[in-house]
Amino acid sequence: MEHNKRIIVALDYDNADKAIAMVHQLDPARCRVKIGKELFTYAGPDLVRQVQDKGFEVFLDLKFHDIPNTVRKACAAAADLGVWMLTVHASGGEEMMLAAREGVAGAEHAPKLVAVTVLTSMQESDLSQLGISRSLEEQVMRLASLSQQSKMDGVVCSAKEVVELRKLLSENFALVTPGIRPSGSASGDQKRVMTPREAIQSGSNYLVVGRPITQARNPEAALNAIFDEINAA
Numbered sequence: 215m216e217h218n219k220r221i222i223v224a225l226d227y228d229n230a231d232k233a234i235a236m237v238h239q240l241d242p243a244r245c246r247v248k249i250g251k252e253l254f255t256y257a258g259p260d261l262v263r264q265v266q267d268k269g270f271e272v273f274l275d276l277k278f279h280d281i282p283n284t285v286r287k288a289c290a291a292a293a294d295l296g297v298w299m300l301t302v303h304a305s306g307g308e309e310m311m312l313a314a315r316e317g318v319a320g321a322e323h324a325p326k327l328v329a330v331t332v333l334t335s336m337q338e339s340d341l342s343q344l345g346i347s348r349s350l351e352e353q354v355m356r357l358a359s360l361s362q363q364s365k366m367d368g369v370v371c372s373a374k375e376v377v378e379l380r381k382l383l384s385e386n387f388a389l390v391t392p393g394i395r396p397s398g399s400a401s402g403d404q405k406r407v408m409t410p411r412e413a414i415q416s417g418s419n420y421l422v423v424g425r426p427i428t429q430a431r432n433p434e435a436a437l438n439a440i441f442d443e444i445n446a447a
């Protein structure tokens with residue numbers, strides 16, 4: 215079975231030319247792309263439009279976390295750009311997430327709104343430092359339930375949490391998983407990682423992959439190896 219467009223390539227670059235050069239190696243029929251804080255801060259909405267004009271659906275990963283009024287307006291601006299998916303932080307709370315939903319409500323094509331639970335770069339000791347005493351998995355579950363209750367379309371979590379989350383959340387609630395590392399590739403700052411095959415087998419809907427592709431000597435070959443791995447899963 216072809217797992218069509220479940221790979222989202224994170225275009226984490228420090229300028230538009232590098233991002234466009236990567237995009238030229240990708241096929242919009244096979245994957246989506248993510249534009250995050252680094253690239254958006256350098257290259258802005260024009261780059262989002264340029265990438266969309268090449269036929270790509272864009273996941274704008276700006277992880278909004280602010281007062282409800284600001285998040286409502288920021289989400290409305292992102293929806294006007296025509297992006298396919300957009301992030302906020304679940305820890306911004308219910309009122310903030312409901313405001314995000316209101317922000318995209320008037321859009322011609324409302325983006326999917328997904329809320330970040332616990333960053334995949336974090337582990338339990340990081341939560342303790344923040345004064346959170348429940349386990350990391352419990353915190354993810356709690357924020358995911360709150361996100362569903364707050365009209366989000368899905369959450370960002372680690373693939374490690376997907377099996378438990380699926381028991382808790384409705385079937386069509388999207389589970390978006392960064393922290394994907396093909397075996398043998400460096401974890402870097404990611405703490406809760408899984409291979410592409412494991413992530414698909416556990417039930418992830420979308421796999422976000424950055425450095426294993428973008429920093430590879432041959433990005434096209436790295437991406438093809440991931441396609442092969444998930445299609446065999």
Ligand SMILES: O=c1ccn([C@@H]2O[C@H](COP(=O)(O)O)[C@@H](O)[C@H]2O)c(=O)[nH]1
Pocket residue numbers: 224226250275330332333334335370371392393394402404422423424425426
């Ligand atoms: O919990 C999260 C939320 C977002 N991300 C983003 O995904 C990519 C992952 O890149 P890699 O190079 O594959 O590690 C990156 O853009 C993050 O900002 C995340 O990793 N974890």
